[in-house]
Amino acid sequence: MLVVGLTGSIGMGKSTVAGMLRARAIPVFDADAEVHRLYAGEAAPLIEAAFPGTTLNGAVDRARLAATLADSAGRFRELEAIVHPRVTAAERRFLKDAHERGDPVAVLEIPLLLEVGRHLHVDAVVVVSAPADHQRARVLDRPGMTEARLEALLERQLPDAEKRRHADFVVDTGGTLADTEAQVDAILKALPSRPAEAYERHWR
Template sequence: MRIGLTGGIASGKSTVARMLAERGALLVDADQVAREVVLPGEKALEAIASAFGQAVLEADGSLNRKALGDIVFRDKAKLARLEAITHPAIRERMQHRIHSYEERHPDRLVVADIPLLYETKQQHLYDGVMVVYVPSDLQRARLMERNEIPAEEAERRISLQMDIEEKRRLADWVIDNGGTLAETEKQIDLFWKSQRLP
């Protein structure tokens, strides 16, 4: 079985991913794959340099993330252009890795950790979607503490994603991460048993 794991920013998705992995799930992390596809020698990096110029490259040929960020985060059209390059590359590599896991370990749960799963309309690629949920006020407080940012900036970042209540409504499984770690562990155990996972 393959599931998509998502949630809001600062909802504790990484914690839930770790708990699933500790029980034997195989993880494919979209953020990690996103870093891989822009390494020197990768087609996506060549396409980024072609689209945005050599200024987005370091002297050693690696991606200058700050320079690229300065270009795309001020201009929605340029951000869309970047995403048109990176998203297909990320998706293709993730699907390849998932297929590889499924062939080698057909009895294991494969979890694809994708922050923007609903926003990028990938839910149909999975047998179900697990959403890590926290109420929005707790989400904001955690984000402010984790990133050391003011409330307005936390609100802005949260607003860039689909509303957490909407994700919760669409989910096949909801893990409420608003309580203690022990309470979250308990929900993961219940999920694991309900799916009869080894």
């Protein structure tokens, strides 16, 4: 089974590409969705203990957590130490299930794939990209988003150009949906030629 890492900076269109993959019967693990689940469940009391006042009704209040981290950005590693091992365990379960089903390809959608070194644990890296003006317009159109918050998010991510340099494949979402679909299909056609080694090496 080939393990593919799907990544890209905020507002580049990862969710759109992930949806296209799912529509083609490719299983996709959404790391962000798993973080949301953890914030509403098992990780909430641990985060509250580390960052008092950041939960509400038993779940992490993302606005409160963001405000706390903004005052002490160096504490991101404490948060990551709570969340990342649990996300990794969920990824491992996802890949095991995909392998047992006999799926030829499984995708891990991880926004910080390159930043945290997870690209070393996949067989191919797909970077979703778009022109900077498209990215900015998409992100600032989101509810509650501000220029300052966007800049803070971008500071935690590698520049798009650097991400593209690490990519085995790039999907440019700056055009039409049909253009994006065609790029996704071309990647799926090319993937079987790559050696599938990551699952046995890193995920068994």
